Amino acid sequence: MSAIVLVQELVKTYGNVLAVDGISFAIEEGEIFSLLGPNGAGKTTTISILSTLFPPTRGEAWIGGFSITREPMQVRRMIGVIPQEIALYEDLNARENLLFWGQMVGLEGKVLKQRVDEILERVGLVEKARQPVKTYSGGMKRRLNIGVGLLHAPRLLFMDEPTVGIDPQSRRAILDMVKDLNRSGVTILYTTHYMEEAQELSHRIGIIDHGKMIAIGTLSELIRQIGEQEKIILSFSEDQHLAPLVDDLNALAGVNHVIAENHSVTLIVDKAEEILPEVMQWGHQRGLKIRSLQIEEPDLEAVFLHLTGRALRD
Amino acid sequence: MKKILAIIRKDILLRFSSPAEWLFFLILPIVFTVVLSMGTPSENADHRSVLLVVDEAQTSLSREILRQLEKSSVVRPVETNRQDAEQRFRERKVEFWMLIPEGVTEERQQKGEDLTLTFYEQPNQTIALAARRSVQESLRAVTQSLQAAQFAVEQAEEVRPFENEAQRLAYYQEARSLAIRLQNEAPERLAVIRENTPDSVPYDPRANSSAGQLITWVFIPLFGISVLMVGEREGHTLARLMTTPTSAGTFLAGTILGQVFLALVQMALLIGFGMVVLKVPWGREPLGLALLLTASALSAAALGTLLGTMVRSTSQANNLSIMLGMVMALLGGCWYPLELFPQAVQTAVKILPTTWAMQGMLDLTLRAGSVRDIWLESGVLLGFAAVFFLVGIWRFRRQLR
Ligand SMILES: Nc1ncnc2c1ncn2[C@@H]1O[C@H](COP(=O)(O)OP(=O)(O)OP(=O)(O)O)[C@@H](O)[C@H]1O
Ligand SMILES: [Mg+2]
Numbered sequence: 001m002s003a004i005v006l007v008q009e010l011v012k013t014y015g016n017v018l019a020v021d022g023i024s025f026a027i028e029e030g031e032i033f034s035l036l037g038p039n040g041a042g043k044t045t046t047i048s049i050l051s052t053l054f055p056p057t058r059g060e061a062w063i064g065g066f067s068i069t070r071e072p073m074q075v076r077r078m079i080g081v082i083p084q085e086i087a088l089y090e091d092l093n094a095r096e097n098l099l100f101w102g103q104m105v106g107l108e109g110k111v112l113k114q115r116v117d118e119i120l121e122r123v124g125l126v127e128k129a130r131q132p133v134k135t136y137s138g139g140m141k142r143r144l145n146i147g148v149g150l151l152h153a154p155r156l157l158f159m160d161e162p163t164v165g166i167d168p169q170s171r172r173a174i175l176d177m178v179k180d181l182n183r184s185g186v187t188i189l190y191t192t193h194y195m196e197e198a199q200e201l202s203h204r205i206g207i208i209d210h211g212k213m214i215a216i217g218t219l220s221e222l223i224r225q226i227g228e229q230e231k232i233i234l235s236f237s238e239d240q241h242l243a244p245l246v247d248d249l250n251a252l253a254g255v256n257h258v259i260a261e262n263h264s265v266t267l268i269v270d271k272a273e274e275i276l277p278e279v280m281q282w283g284h285q286r287g288l289k290i291r292s293l294q295i296e297e298p299d300l301e302a303v304f305l306h307l308t309g310r311a312l313r314d
Numbered sequence: 315m316k317k318i319l320a321i322i323r324k325d326i327l328l329r330f331s332s333p334a335e336w337l338f339f340l341i342l343p344i345v346f347t348v349v350l351s352m353g354t355p356s357e358n359a360d361h362r363s364v365l366l367v368v369d370e371a372q373t374s375l376s377r378e379i380l381r382q383l384e385k386s387s388v389v390r391p392v393e394t395n396r397q398d399a400e401q402r403f404r405e406r407k408v409e410f411w412m413l414i415p416e417g418v419t420e421e422r423q424q425k426g427e428d429l430t431l432t433f434y435e436q437p438n439q440t441i442a443l444a445a446r447r448s449v450q451e452s453l454r455a456v457t458q459s460l461q462a463a464q465f466a467v468e469q470a471e472e473v474r475p476f477e478n479e480a481q482r483l484a485y486y487q488e489a490r491s492l493a494i495r496l497q498n499e500a501p502e503r504l505a506v507i508r509e510n511t512p513d514s515v516p517y518d519p520r521a522n523s524s525a526g527q528l529i530t531w532v533f534i535p536l537f538g539i540s541v542l543m544v545g546e547r548e549g550h551t552l553a554r555l556m557t558t559p560t561s562a563g564t565f566l567a568g569t570i571l572g573q574v575f576l577a578l579v580q581m582a583l584l585i586g587f588g589m590v591v592l593k594v595p596w597g598r599e600p601l602g603l604a605l606l607l608t609a610s611a612l613s614a615a616a617l618g619t620l621l622g623t624m625v626r627s628t629s630q631a632n633n634l635s636i637m638l639g640m641v642m643a644l645l646g647g648c649w650y651p652l653e654l655f656p657q658a659v660q661t662a663v664k665i666l667p668t669t670w671a672m673q674g675m676l677d678l679t680l681r682a683g684s685v686r687d688i689w690l691e692s693g694v695l696l697g698f699a700a701v702f703f704l705v706g707i708w709r710f711r712r713q714l715r
Contacts, residue, residue: 048553051557052556052557053553053556053557054714054715055715073559073561076557076558076559077559079557081554081557083550083553083554083557085550085553086550087549087550087551087553087554088549088551089324089328089549089551090549091327091328091331091332092324092327092328092331096324096327100320100323100324101554101558103316103317103320104317104320104555104558104559104560105558105559106559108316132331148554
C-alpha cells in the first residue's frame with residue numbers, strides 16, 4: 001500500500017456534538033491533499049486525531065503504516081504539524097522558540113542550531129530572530145508557526161488553515177512555500193475554507209461538511225460530478241436588498257442554485273445562454289441596474305453549492 | 315531527560331522574561347522579612363511589654379511569682395501600687411496589669427486552697443493574649459516548685475514522720491529551694507519541658523519572619539505551576555507539544571521540576587539573607603533543612619499541579635495562586651505566631667501544608683531541633699505532595715483525551 005495516510009471511518013463526538021462523522025480517505029506519498037470545508041466542518045478535529053492529539057471515538061487511521069491509536073509516538077516522529085491556532089511562546093524570541101521546539105522533536109547540538117538558522121532564513125525572520133514574538137505582526141507569527149512544524153524536515157506535513165487572518169503578501173509567500181515544500185518531496189495535508197487555495201494547491205481535494213466527506217477527487221473530477229453546469233455572476237451598481245428578490249430567480253427553469261450577496265447574485269445554471277434573456281428581464285422588471293455580467297465555468301464553490309445547497313463562505 | 319531539561323530551561327527563560335519577576339523572587343520577600351523582623355528584642359534593649367504588678371500579698375510566694383515573671387520573654391513586670399495601676403490602665407497607658415491580692419501565701423497554697431490572681435487587659439489586644447499566657451507559664455513554674463517541695467515532704471513523712479512542725483517546715487524549705495535551684499540551674503531541661511507545653515510562645519520575630527516570609531513567597535510561585543499549565547493550554551503550545559514525540563509525563567516533569575528548582579534556589583537565597591543579615595540560625599542542621607525545604611517545595615508544587623487541572627484561565631489561576639498562597643500562609647502561622655490563634659483554629663489549620671512547613675522550620679531554627687524533630691513535618695508534607703500529585707496527574711491525563 002503506497003498511501004502515506006489511510007483513514008477509515010473516523011468518528012469523533014464531543015458530548016452530543018458529532019464533529020467528525022465517519023470520514024475515510026487516503027493520501028498518496030508526494031501529494032498535496034486539501035480538506036475543504038466551512039467553519040465547524042470538522043477539519044481541525046480530523047487533523048488533531050491524525051496528529052495523535054486525541055484518539056478518535058471510533059475508527060482508525062494509519063500514518064506511514066503506523067496506527068495512530070496504538071503507535072502514536074512513531075506517528076509523531078513522522079509528521080510535522082502546523083496548528084490552526086498560533087502555538088508559540090510570545091515572551092520568547094523566534095530563535096528561542098525554534099530551539100525549544102527543535103529539542104522537542106529530538107534535535108540537538110550542532111544539527112539543531114543549523115536547522116534553526118535554515119528555518120529562520122526560510123520563513124524570512126533572520127533580522128527579527130532576537131525580538132520577542134509578541135512584538136511580531138500577524139503574518140510574521142504565522143510564518144514562524146509554520147517554521148516550527150518544519151524543524152525536523154518531516155516527510156508528511158499537516159497544515160491547518162495556515163493563511164487565516166493575514167495580509168495578501170504573507171499569504172502569497174505561504175502558498176509558494178507550500179508548493180516549494182511539495183516539490184522537494186513533502187506530502188501535505190492542507191485544510192482551508194478558501195476554495196481558491198484548494199484549487200491552486202491541491203492534487204486532490206476532499207470536501208467536508210458537518211463532519212462528513214461529501215466528495216473527494218481531483219478538481220476536474222469534482223467539477224465533472226456536477227455535470228455540465230455554468231455559473232452566472234451578476235453585479236449591481238448600488239446597494240440593493242437582493243435577498244427577497246431571488247426567490248423568483250430560483251423558480252426559473254434551468255436555475256439550480258442562487259446565492260445573493262450585497263452587490264451581486266451568483267446563479268448555477270444548466271445552460272447560460274438559454275437562461276440569460278429571462279434573467280435580464282427579471283432585472284429590468286425590478287428596476288435593477290446591472291453593472292456587469294460574467295459567465296464562468298463551474299468551480300469548487302459551485303460544487304459545494306450543488307452538494308449542500310449552501311455557499312461555502314458563510 | 316534532555317527534553318525535561320529543555321522544558322526547564324524554557325520555563326526559566328519565560329519566568330524571567332519580565333524584570334518584574336525579580337520583585338517577587340527576591341526583592342519583596344526580603345523587604346517583608348526585614349519589616350516583619352523589626353521590634354526584635356535585641357541584646358541591649360528590652361522590648362518586652364510592660365506588665366504592672368500590684369503585690370498586696372508581699373509574701374515569699376508573691377515574690378517568687380515576680381521573680382519568675384522577670385524571666386518572661388513577652389512581659390516585663392514593673393511593680394507599683396493599686397491606685398497607679400488602675401489609673402494608668404484607665405488612661406490606656408498600659409495594655410494590662412496584674413493584681414496579687416492579700417492572702418496569697420505558701421501555707422494556703424500548700425493546703426490546696428484556690429488562690430486567685432487577677433489579670434486586667436484592654437479589649438482586643440492580641441499581645442494581651444501572649445502576655446496572659448506568659449503569666450500563666452510563670453505561675454506554673456512557681457507551683458511546680460511548690461508541688462515538688464510538697465511532694466518531697468510527703469514522701470519523707472511516709473518514710474519517717476517529722477518530730478515537730480518546725481522540722482517539717484525546715485525540710486520543706488530545703489526541698490523547695492532545691493527544686494528552684496534545679497529549675498534555674500538546668501535551663502536546657504526546663505526548655506525541653508516548656509517546648510512541649512502548648513501554651514508557651516516560642517517567638518522570635520526574626521526567625522518567624524525569615525521562615526514565614528520564605529514560605530509565603532516560595533509557595534505562591536509554586537502554586538503558579540497552575541498558571542503555567544493553563545497558559546500552555548490557552549496558548550495552544552500544549553496541543554502542539556502533544557503532537558511532537560514528547561509524552562505528557564515529560565511535559566509535567568519538566569514543568570514541575572523547573573519551578574521546584576527555582577523554588578530551591580529562591581529558598582537558598584532567602585535563607586542566606588536570613589543567616590547573614592538577621593542572624594537566624596538556619597545552619598544548625600543542613601541535612602534536615604534540605605529535607606524540609608524539598609518536602610515543602612514538593613507539597614506546594616503538587617498543589618499547584620492539581621490547581622492547574624481545576625482552573626479555566628490563566629488570570630483565574632494567577633489570582634487563585636496568590637490568594638491561596640496568602641491565606642494558607644496567614645493561617646499556617648507564617649505572618650503571626652500560630653499560638654496566638656484559638657486552640658480550635660490551631661487544630662484546624664493542620665490540614666494546610668504551610669502549617670507543617672512553618673512548624674518544621676521553627677523546630678530547626680527556634681527550637682534547635684535535629685533531623686529527628688522534623689521527621690513528622692517532612693513526612694506529612696511529602697504525604698500532601700503524593701496525594702496532590704496523584705490526583706493532579708490523573709486529572710491532567712484525563713483532560714488530554
Ligand atoms: N473541544 C470541543 N468541544 C466541543 N465541541 C467541539 C470542540 N472542538 C470542536 N468542536 C465542535 O466540533 C465541530 C467541528 O469543529 P472543528 O474545529 O473540527 O471544525 P473546523 O472545520 O476546523 O472549523 P474552522 O474552519 O472554524 O476551524 C464544530 O461544531 C465544533 O463546534
Ligand atoms: Mg479548524
